[in-house]
Amino acid sequence: MTERARPSPPQEDGDEPIVFVVDDDASMRRALTNLFESVGLKVEAFGSAPQLLQAKPPEVPSCLVLDIRLPGVSGLDLQADLAKANIHTPIIFITGHGDIPMTVRAMKSGAIDFLTKPVRDQDILDAVQAAIERDRKRRDLNRTVSTLRSRFESLSSRERDVLSLVTSGLMNKQVAAKLGLAEITVKIYRGQIMRKMGAKSLAELVRMSEALGIGPNKSDVQT
Numbered sequence: 001m002t003e004r005a006r007p008s009p010p011q012e013d014g015d016e017p018i019v020f021v022v023d024d025d026a027s028m029r030r031a032l033t034n035l036f037e038s039v040g041l042k043v044e045a046f047g048s049a050p051q052l053l054q055a056k057p058p059e060v061p062s063c064l065v066l067d068i069r070l071p072g073v074s075g076l077d078l079q080a081d082l083a084k085a086n087i088h089t090p091i092i093f094i095t096g097h098g099d100i101p102m103t104v105r106a107m108k109s110g111a112i113d114f115l116t117k118p119v120r121d122q123d124i125l126d127a128v129q130a131a132i133e134r135d136r137k138r139r140d141l142n143r144t145v146s147t148l149r150s151r152f153e154s155l156s157s158r159e160r161d162v163l164s165l166v167t168s169g170l171m172n173k174q175v176a177a178k179l180g181l182a183e184i185t186v187k188i189y190r191g192q193i194m195r196k197m198g199a200k201s202l203a204e205l206v207r208m209s210e211a212l213g214i215g216p217n218k219s220d221v222q223t
Contacts, residue, residue, distance in 0.1 A: 017060055017132045020089070021045040022052050022078070023067040028117075032065060035121055036128065049073035049081070057087050061139060063112070063131035065124070068095040068102060076102070079109055088138065090131035094119055148208050151197050159196070162189040166202070167209040 019036045021043060023029050029045040036043045046052045049070055064082075068075035079091055093106050096117040103114045112134065113127040155163065158179075165175045172190065176183040199205040 016040075016042055017136070018042045018044060018058050018062040019128055019132075020052060020055075020058075020062060020064045021066075022047075022049060022064065022070065022075070023094070024048060024070050025067070028067070032124075035125070039125060041128070049075070049078040052078070053081065057085075058089065061132050061136040063090045063092060063128055063135060065092050065094060065128065068093045068106065068114075069097055076105060076109075079106065079111065083109065088135075090135050092124070092127045092131055094124070145211055148197070148212055152212055152214070154196050155193060159189055159193050162186060163193050163197075163205070163209065164214060166190055166193070167206045167214070 019041050021029055021032045021036075023032070023045075024047055026047070029047065033043045033045050044055070046055075050073060052064075066075045066078065070078070073081070075093055075095075082089065082091075088110075090112045091106075091110070092112050093103075093114045094117060095102075095114075106114055112131045115124060115127065152160070152163075161179060162175060165178055166172075170178070172183050172186045175181075176186045179186070181189075193199075194205060197205060197208055199208060
């Protein structure tokens with residue numbers, strides 16, 4: 001694959017994963033590109049951090065193989081810039097000059113791995129596969145939560161109140177007392193909530209609430 005600084009075309013969710021490579025050493029970029037393409041991975045290679053930052057964030061599972069010592073914006077600086085931009089592409093650092101403090105900083109900031117040159121082909125392939133799988137799971141979770149969030153936003157204010165109390169473990173009678181409603185009204189609200197949220201059981205509704213971070217105030221569930 002040819003190296004380029006311009007952004008790639010937008011990718012669709014069904015497309016194959018992408019490995020981004022950022023290294024100022026042209027021979028290293030070529031070697032890594034050839035290695036990843038040899039196992040069927042798509043690759044986009046860049047010679048500097050600013051070139052990568054010009055590109056559109058990927059819409060498919062991906063990872064970033066990043067030289068930690070780059071001219072200008074360093075690999076660690078790029079890691080921080082991506083985090084600030086809310087871009088969570090997993091990062092694998094490679095370097096010929098790694099030291100313990102640098103490794104600790106990179107890993108504490110969320111790097112997947114830190115490999116020292118010369119890197120064994122299998123080591124970096126294993127790291128890339130693990131990073132892509134982690135990113136795939138993150139994206140799947142984000143899609144699930146986004147769907148649940150849309151369903152939750154379709155609930156009325158009263159339905160949200162009932163949802164919060166029901167998923168906290170209160171019985172219909174207790175929820176009714178808390179909200180000043182008839183028990184039959186709570187049952188109706190509960191049925192509407194189950195339908196709108198797409199939940200087939202109370203246990204599933206509880207899991208949905210947990211995924212959304214929805215919970216009642218402690219004072220609401222005290223009896």
